[in-house]
Amino acid sequence: MTFARPDHISDPNMLPQMPSWVTSAGAETLEDVAFLSGAALNHLHLVLGHAEVPQALLRDRLALRAAEAYVAFSGRPERAGELRDAVHLLRPGDLPGPAGETCLAWRRAVQRPLSIKALGRALPAFEPGQIATWLDAGKVAPVTRAAMALEAVMREEPRAEEAALILADAALAQGLGWDHVVPLLAAGLKRADLRKQGDDLGLTCHRALISSAIEAVRQAADLARRAAHLRAVAPRLRAKGAGNAVEMFLTRDAVAPSALPLPDRAARRLCDRLVDLGAVRELTGRDTFRLYGV
Numbered sequence: 001m002t003f004a005r006p007d008h009i010s011d012p013n014m015l016p017q018m019p020s021w022v023t024s025a026g027a028e029t030l031e032d033v034a035f036l037s038g039a040a041l042n043h044l045h046l047v048l049g050h051a052e053v054p055q056a057l058l059r060d061r062l063a064l065r066a067a068e069a070y071v072a073f074s075g076r077p078e079r080a081g082e083l084r085d086a087v088h089l090l091r092p093g094d095l096p097g098p099a100g101e102t103c104l105a106w107r108r109a110v111q112r113p114l115s116i117k118a119l120g121r122a123l124p125a126f127e128p129g130q131i132a133t134w135l136d137a138g139k140v141a142p143v144t145r146a147a148m149a150l151e152a153v154m155r156e157e158p159r160a161e162e163a164a165l166i167l168a169d170a171a172l173a174q175g176l177g178w179d180h181v182v183p184l185l186a187a188g189l190k191r192a193d194l195r196k197q198g199d200d201l202g203l204t205c206h207r208a209l210i211s212s213a214i215e216a217v218r219q220a221a222d223l224a225r226r227a228a229h230l231r232a233v234a235p236r237l238r239a240k241g242a243g244n245a246v247e248m249f250l251t252r253d254a255v256a257p258s259a260l261p262l263p264d265r266a267a268r269r270l271c272d273r274l275v276d277l278g279a280v281r282e283l284t285g286r287d288t289f290r291l292y293g294v
Contacts (some may be wrong), residue, residue, distance in 0.1 A: 003175035014081050015050060015221045018043050020215050030203050037206040044220075045176060054110075054222045054227040056251040059180060059292060060217060062230055063106035064253050066169075066183035070106075070162055071099050073191040081284065085256045088291055102162060109166050114173055119181075123163050133170050143174025146185065147205045151197055168205075184212040226294045230279040232277055239270050249274075254283055254291040 022040050048052065068080050078086070078099040086100030087107070094135045095274025096104060109122035116128045116135075123131065126199050134156075137148040153164035154275045160254040165186045173181050196204055209287035227250055234246045241261045257267035283291045 013225055015047055015052065016043070017221075018217045022210070023214055030206070033203055033206040033210070034143065037209045037213070040210045040217075041142070041176065044213045044217050047217050047220050048178075048182075050224070052224040052228065054223050054250050054294070055248075057227065057253065058216070058220055058223055059110035059182060059234060059268050060107060060251070060253040061223070062183040062187075062216060063110045064103065065215075067099075067103040067106045069189075070165060070187040071075070072104055073161060073186075074098075076103075084283065084291055085275075085289075088259070105162060105166065106183060109170070110183060113179050114170060114181055119167065119170055122166060124228070126157075126160075126163060126169050128179060131167065132213055134167050135174065137171060140175075142172050143205055143209060144202060145175040146172035147202045150185070150194065150205070151201055154194055162189070165189070174193045174211075182216070184209055184216060187215070188212040223294060226279075230274070230294055233274070233277045233279045236277070237270065237273065241266075242270060245270060248285040249280055249292070249294050254292070254293045256289075256291055 006231075018040065022036055022043065025036055027036050027190060034088075048055065064080055064083060067083055068078075071078050071083065078097055083099055083103040086096050087103050090096055090100070105122050109119065112118040112121070116132050119131050120126070120128050134149050134152045137145040138146065140293050146168040150164050150168035153160055153167055157163065166181070166183075169183050170181050172184065173179075185208055188211045189204065193201070193204045193208075211232060230249060234243065237246070239245075239262060245260045245262060245267070248260065257271050258264065260267040260270065262270060271280065271282075271290070274292070277284055280292045280294055283293050
């Protein structure tokens with residue numbers, strides 16, 4: 001992402017924390033809620049400006065969170081663990097299934113710099129011109145822009161809830177001047193909220209963004225610390241290709257050993273070594289078909 005660097009903080013433990021008056025304040029009126037969401041988004045913007053935050057990894061993890069929320073909207077039972085399996089354990093020729101497709105759509109939405117072409121890759125059912133029209137809200141505030149995109153999609157395509165949420169986050173990113181989609185809205189909304197309109201929808205989006213921005217800041221700080229530790233132990237890894245493997249861990253929510261640029265046995269040994277060093281975690285709790293992540 002492109003952000004102004006607010007200072008030269010180099011210790012990930014020193015990333016600025018969300019002010020307590022944002023996390024604990026109660027607000028009822030649209031004006032008060034809008035003020036709090038603006039403060040939360042501004043703080044998230046500052047945090048994302050620090051080089052210590054692994055941007056691609058954070059976006060991928062937030063994409064998983066958004067996909068999990070949307071799958072719950074749909075009444076399906078899959079949660080984060082099942083979604084990871086559906087995406088990362090695919091073999092050539094396999095189909096990911098509905099939940100896996102949802103996860104892949106969110107991941108595609110965040111992987112490339114924000115553009116109509118990139119959004120079309122995530123949402124192939126819609127024409128680029130249609131996507132551009134939904135995102136064209138004129139010169140309005142970022143959250144208003146997101147709410148207008150969400151409402152426009154739901155009005156024209158009532159069953160395209162996933163596309164509406166992805167494009168609402170894209171509209172928010174445009175309004176904030178971010179160069180990648182950062183999934184925030186889905187995890188803070190309920191399915192019934194997607195049918196709201198006007199000020200009611202705007203109020204709901206502001207509330208959702210307060211909670212989601214707070215969580216994104218928390219995750220950014222956590223991943224910054226974990227990424228710093230992984231980078232610190234990387235020179236101790238002797239396997240050929242370990243450097244490229246570390247970069248994969250720094251950009252992906254989860255990694256299967258088979259995806260690493262190493263022979264199968266060497267990849268498993270490297271993952272076990274990184275777990276022993278406290279640099280990555282095994283995410284499944286299984287003895288086989290394991291996945292690892294920062």
